[in-house]
Each structure stands twice: as structure tokens, then as C-alpha cells.
Amino acid sequence: MGATDAPDGRGRHRELGLTDHEYDLIVDGLGREPGDVELAMLSLMWSEHCAYKHSKKLLRRLPVEGPNVLVGPGENAGAVDVGDNLAIAFKVESHNHPSAVEPFQGAATGVGGILRDIFAVGARPIAVLDSLRFGEPADSPRSRYLLEHAVAGIGHYGNSIGVPTVGGEIYFEPSYEQNCLINAMAVGMAPHERLTSSAAAGVGNLVLLFGALTGRDGIGGASVLASAELTDADDAKRPTVQIGDPFAEKKLMECSLELLDRNLLASLQDLGAAGLTSSASEMASKGGVGLEIDVTKVPLREADMEPFEIMISESQERMLCVVEPHLVDRVLGVCEKWEVLAAVIGEVTDTGLFRVLRDGELVGELPVGLLVDDCPLYDLDPEPPTAALYVGGEQHVATDADPLTTLKALLASANISSRRPVFEQYDPVVQSRTVRRPEQADAAVLALPVLCARSGALDEPIPAIAVSIDGNGRRVAVDPRAGAAEVVYECAANLACTGAEPLGVTNCLNFGNPEKPHVAWQLSEAIDGLAQACRDLGVPVVGGNVSLYNESPDGPILPTPVIGMVGKLPDARAAGRLGFANPGDRIALVGEFHPARDGSEIAKLHGSAPAGALPVKSVAAIRAAHERVREGVRNRDFTSAHDIAEGGILVAIAECCIAGGVGAIINLPDGLDPFGEDLGTAFIVSGPSESLEGLPIIGVVGSRELVVTGRFNVAVSELSALHGQGLSALLSYAR
Amino acid sequence: MRARVLIRPKAGILDPQGQAVERALPALGFTGVSEVHVGRLVELEVQDESQLPAMCERLLANPLIEEYEIQTGHTAAWGERASEEGTAA
Amino acid sequence: MRARVLIRPKAGILDPQGQAVERALPALGFTGVSEVHVGRLVELEVQDESQLPAMCERLLANPLIEEYEIQTGHTAAWGERASEEGTAA
């Protein structure tokens, strides 16, 4: 019997987002029509969000293995070894659609969600980073509103929970006007033995839900299943906006980590999309067991919830764990200490079935495999687009403007100006590990031992990690394969500037509707570029997230793969800085730099469409340049190091001057385009001349002016003011 | 004319502040308190009362997650009234 | 019984939230609005109404910086009343 024969089932599964074909597969697999609770569970588990049905096959192309990988993709977060028996777990995730509806809560709960993924694997969160995309702020009050509220939401959650927000990136392009991107990355640390799996184990063990009460949050789409007729008043009871409660999550985090420290849990899992259904079924699937859950045992925020609502509620700040029966009292004791509500809601069985009970009576029964593994995975039909993905826009700077005018316009532009008005809303120092915070270096640097614990032992190296997050939709649009690869190189370049060597990558693939052939092509090309660049640099991908269907009536967003990278440096005391510091230091260019204007910030300000491609890069040269910079920083040969990124070489030099509050005299190599870009390949370093041996010297640090010989001089204070005001001018209550 | 807008989280929307207050009260010896919700109060002087609902929808409240009530017609300014009703100086 | 506590900054204390609202309104086309103040609303169900002033003094308001007013006797629960008074669904 197929879906077409089931007149009332048919409408429902379609409204729940399942195709007729998928519904047929379900009916075949079950040997019967699913009931309401079952249909609700299946429709969510077979959604794009949970099943990755349009991306899973492509993701298999990513390199996921390496000597430092402790946990690869598949768990809540991947993890790499950083020595001293320590693991670093990290992951980036999108919260785009909720943030477009309610930016403060959407962004806040995005941070809350990614933090739960980190402590679910047993790691204490030690850093948050964010990657944000909005429409053009100058033209769009809505983009300014989204920016302001999303930033406030991220700060609210991260600051209140006591995890430092140490880095991020923000870009503005018209394609994000209706579909902003809010990606959040979290990084955590754990001793190896505390890394925890979510696989449910031990038939007869109990399943315990702890944390916030379960309400009707996020039920939205599935409310077609509600048995009662919907009245307006009922509708108001089905909130789709989830409210973040960082205070609840702080207690949940401390409680979870204490439970793991005391070795009381067999497994641990966070509740995210699709709530209890997804967490419990994935735990069961990974453990190869069955589960039984009684919804009457779930503590509710609203008394009259139906079983399907309880099973798919997306209420925040909840965790699920599996506990041996004799340890339950001790687990409840720890929960009580942290004032975290906990309830035994079910048990692990050997049936391979996910059974849902209401007061002991069966209301749903599904094979775990059907829920978790049997959703069909689709092949895409990639086809290159017939028209350019990025076509340029309004002109803001004359193409024949003099170099100083152009430099000033770039420094003050929304994409390049200082992010200070944003990052001042984030606490970057809580937990006492932050050796480099925003605008001090190209990547954040976090000491592994807490710094203030260091008593006296000043001569020992302090192992540290560096973290960076990057993306560039416009350049990926010019060439998805080369653009995605370039993002990886740029991220690694940021790490090199602090002296760090990359250990692992996480990624968030933000794209449009993959059922459109040209979007499928963008996705496929970008994944190939990403995979290739990771292989080139020997950095495995340990996790990530995919966000598809980022579209508005005007079409898809620019293809926006966002890369988060974690690296290690042997000694935090030698961590690099980006600002020039010592008058008399020479300035050198490191790397093979072949700047071009297609897809660059200057092309954007000129309003020009790309005519060609991104610069062709030599992988060997990139590796050599990164290594030269990394070693120079580690050996303290360089006073400063900064990669040449958006805006080109003059912008990079101006940023070094602004960060250090000191000028420079520069002789630009003949024929070098001062505003062309070639991301991830080249660096500006400064240091005493004997330390820069073998490098092409292009200038000297000193005075209060930036002098570009033969072209212009300008006071650093003037550049600094322009750079500093660019974004605050666009934010309403900026001081 | 003087108006007040009372804004609170919609029914069904998580209200962490209300929960925190509800849990704190018994510890202070106040019992028998339930269903606590914390919201916002906006007091304003308006010339055109009929604008108030639109103001609420567009700025004062967030209709996605909050509901509001408009009170008009209380004549006393706050300071005066409050002294009757029990503010401590 | 249902009670509401309206809390607002004392007169004379700078109220930047009120000012921000006052500044934002004209940009949205709302004119003739002045003296805007933003405070807090606490709604609660109490068994013993006589406890309310003490609750306000000890926890709900800070008498150094805030003044409050207690409203009781509105019988309708908010959700019902709100629909009359203009919440958006």
C-alpha cells in the first residue's frame, strides 16, 4: 500500500515535508501506516537537517583522518590531540533560519546549542567564535537591526555562561539581506579519558533527561498533527521562537562535567533539532540497542502536551544520559547540587526498537534503523550556472581615484573596518586563558594551562592553541572550488601568524537549495576545493554542519562555506601579534603573492563584476610561506606577522600600523597591485633586519605616518579613525 | 495623555526570569506564590492615543514572543501615586 | 489572586532605556511622544495579598533606585485580556 492510497495520511506527510516516495519507503519498512507520534518522529529524522539527505554523499569526499584525530565526524563534536593528555573538541554550526525570525534569541540559542555539543563530548567549553553575514548595512535598516540583535544575543549567551568569545568574522553582501547567516563555533578542552561517546550502552540501563522543562518550543511545522481543532488561542501555545536561558545552561554544563568527572554516566548526548527523538534514537543507533521512553515521565512546562509534542519539542538547555541503575541516586544527587531538574524517562532495551509509551501504554514503535539510517540519500544533479553568481553592485569609489582615497574608502568600508563595536560586546578573557584577543593577532590564542595558575614557573613553555574562523562568499561565488580552498588557506595563514600549526578543521556549509542544479554544483565544487586544500595542508576535517535552502525570493545566498581551524603552538609566550611595534624594524613580504581584483573588496567598491578567476596558487609556495612565518614567529624573529587578506597589501600594512599605533615607510614592489587580493598566500612581517634575512624587504617601521614612496603619506591616526568608525557609524547606539 | 504599556512573555514562551523569581521567593519566606512572569513596563506621554497599538507592534513589544496591554486614563503622575502605594524613599 | 507589580526608575535617575525608545519613535513615524520611561513588570499569583509590599521592598524592586505600584483585582488572565487589547497572534 503506497502513500497515494492513503488519502488522509498523504496530506499530512507532505505538510510534514516528506515526499510520497519517502512515505512509501516508511510504509514498506514498517509494514503498515505510521501513527501520529511515529509520523512526527520520522518526518523530523528524515528532514534535511537531521538526515543530511542532500549532502551526506558529498561529505564523504572530505579527508577525515590524521595522526592527531581523536574523534572524527559523527559525534557531537570532533576532537584532536594537543599533547599532555589533552584533547580539543570543536565544531561550528548554523542557526540561520531562527535568527532571521528573531535575531537575538536565534543567535543566543545558536551559541547555546553549539556549547552543548562540546560538553556532550565531555569537553569544557573554553571559547566561542562567530561567523555572521548580513545584507548591506548602509542601505538596509533591517540588516542593521539583525546585526545589532544577533551580536547582542551571542554576547548575552556567551558572556552569561562564562565562555569567552574570542574571535569571529562579519561580512555584508546584498545576497544575505533576506537570509542572514549566523554560524557559531565552540571549542572545548578535556583530558583524553573524559571524552565521552553518545552511544547508548548496556541493556537495562536507565535513560535520564536533565535540564530545562520541556515546552512546546519549536514544534511549529509539526502542529498539523495536533489532534484538537486549532483555535487561535491554541496557535499561540505553539511557540516556534525558542528562548535561550544561559543561566540554565551554565548549571547544565557544570552538572554534566561533574557527572563525567565522577564517572557516573555510560553515555551523554545533547538535545538539539528534533529534541528527544533525535537524541535518543541516535544514542540507540550508535549503541546498536533499543530504547523505551515514557512521555509521562518527562517534566513539562505545560501540562497538556501531547506525546508527539513531547517527543519532538526543541526546548533548549536539556541533556540526555544513560546511567547504570545502581548509579541513578548519585546522578540525581549531582543534579540536585546544581539545581538541575532530572528524571528517569526510560531504559535501554535489546529490541532494536524505539518504543514510546504514555503511562505504560504504547503510542509509537519504530525500528531505530528506520529512524536513523533508512532515510534515502539523494544524488545531486550538479550543473554549472549559466549566469555569473556574483555580478557586482553599486559603485562607491571611482575606478580612477588616487591610491590614498581608495585606501581610506577600503579601511572605512563595512567589510574591512574595525569590528571593535561588535567584539567589545563579548567577554574575551573569562577563564584566564586568552593570550591574544581580537585585533591583537590574526587568530585567538588560548593557553592550555590556565594562566593565573602559573606561580613562579616563568621559564617553562606554555602550550597553547590558536583558533580562527573564516569564509568569503563573494570569492567562492567567483569560483566555488578555488574560493573554498582559499578559505582554508586563509584560516591556516591566520594561525601561522600566531605561530600555530593547524591540527584540524570544522566547517559549516551555507548554501541555497541543493535541488537546483547550479546550487548543487556550487556545493559539490566547494566541497572538492575544501577537501583538496585540507589535503594540501595535511589538516583533517573532524566535524561540521550543513545549512541548505538559504534562499529568498531573489534567489540563493552566495555560496558560503565557513571554516573553523584549530592549531597548536608550543609556547604562548611567543604568540605572534599583528601590529608593528618597534621603530627601525624592517618590513618584509613573505610568500608568492599574485594579487588580482576579481571578487576583491576593491572590485566591490568599484561595483565591478568579476571578469576572470581567482589567482592560481602554488600549494608548495603556500606551505613554504606558512612555515616560514610560523617558524619566524615561534623563534621570536618577527616582531609582528599579518596575512594579506581582504583589501590587499596596502590595507594589510595599514592594519599593522593601526594595531601598533606606529607608522611605516613602504616601497611597493614595481607592478604590484596595491589593492588586488590573493588570500592565504602572503604575509607582512616586521622585525630586526638580521631576522628577516632572505626575505624581500619592502619598508621600515617608524614615525606617525604611513608613507608609500612615490604615492602618498597619511597620518596613522587618520587611518585609525576611519577604520574605527566604519562599523560603529552603522550601529544605532554605538558610542 | 499618560499611558502605560505592560509587556510580558506570551503564554507558552519560556520565561527564565519569572522562573528565577518564583524559585527565589520561598527562600525569603514568601510562600503561596506561583505563575510568576517578568516583563517590561513602558510609561509614556502621548498626544495621540490611537498610535499606541502600532507603537507596541513595531517597537515597544516583540509580537513574536511578547503580548502587551495598554493602560490609559490613570491621571496621577507616578511619583505622586507611588508614595501612596508604598515606595520607600 | 492575580497581582501585578509595576516598577520603574525613580524620578531624577537617568533612564537610558526610556531615552532610547523616545529617540527611536520619531524615526518610525510616531510623533508627539515624550517622557518615556522603561521599567519592569512582575505578574504573579499570590495567596496572601498582604505580603506584596514586603516582597517588593525586599526583592522585586530596589527602593534606592526604583519605585513601584501594586495592581490587584484584574480578574482576567492575561492571554484572554490581551486578545481584546490588541496582541498580535
Place this chain on the structure above:
Amino acid sequence: MKFGVIRFPGTCDDVDAQLAAARVGEAALLWHRDRDLQGVDVVIVPGGFSYGDYLRAGAIARFAPVMESVIEFAHEGGLVLGICNGFQILCECGLLPGALLVNDHLKFVFRQVRLDVVDHNTPFTRNCPPSLSIPVKHTTGRYYSPEPVQVVLRYAPGENPNGSQDDIAGVVNNAGNVFGLMPHPEHAVDALTGSTDGLTIFESLRTAVGERVPVA
């Protein structure tokens, strides 16, 4: 000497304060539900978001069982240091005058600020240089008091990050044994993070305690 750092649900800078204090003495965490202060010489009420800062920053934490002991300890002359959320709590419970209001720009602000030490004659500042560089991070840091107060720290001219009355960054009570400040000295104790100026406050306390209780 021994410091005790209080931990409420929602406290974030407790471990930071403990480790900073541990550079000059012993330092233990004190749980909010315990009334026993474990014989410490100095109580630190640290920063963070106790009880989520819901209702009003510090409003709920002041009623924790441990605070009864802290109030008693302070009334007996014990040294109490409140940092950021700790300052808010000490004002809420009446150990310090005044109150902290939401920043005039209504946003959270993190910033390294310059502070002028205007009173060196306190157990908290006797070893401090005249000017300190210490970060602030808060949403509710605008100090207000209708009464005159004993100011110990002010934001240097032009550095006031929150609209605080008379640039006040830190005050002591009349007896001089309870100190509250918005900046975070525990985040300025290591050159690697930018400044060691905050350490001078912990060192001042060590000096003060050393004078009070002669070492046996």
C-alpha cells in the same frame, strides 16, 4: 593567609579570582549553600551572572545562605572584596552604599580601561600604583548613589565605560573593610594577558592581613 571565593549558580569568574588570589595566598571556593566561611581572612564575591542576573543583577544572590555569613563577617570587620557582579551583590545586600544601573549605552562592554586610585589608604589599595590598567566587562556597571560615598577608584578622564556617576569605578564602606569595584583585577594578573596591575589589589590585601594577624 586565606581567601575564600564564593560560587553561586551562574558565577563565572570564580575560578579566575581563586587562581589570582592563589598567587598571593591560599584560596578556596565557598559554596553558596554553605554558611561556613572556613576561617578565611578575605571573602571575595566574584564576577559573573549569579542567578542569571535575572530580575536585577545581584538581587537574588544576596539571599543565599552564604551571604548571611558574609554579612556577619563584614559587620565584624572582616575584609570583603566584591568584583563586578560581586559589587552589585554587596550593594543589593546593603554592605555597600548605592546601586549599579544598566550602562548608559545599554550594551555589554568589554574594554581595558585606565583607573585612577584616589584612595591608597584602604586595605585593598595600599600597594597599588596611582594608575591601573584593568579590564571591565559588564552590562550593569553605572554606579549611582544619592549619598556621598568613599570613592577608591575612578575611571581615568575620558575612560568611563558606562556613564557611572563621577566616574566612580570602586567604593569602600565607611568602616573601610568592604570594597566593591566594577573592573576585574583578577583578569590583570599576568603579563601574557596584557597587565599585572590587578595583582596589586591582591597584594594589598596580603599586606593588610599580615599587619592585622601577626604571623605566628
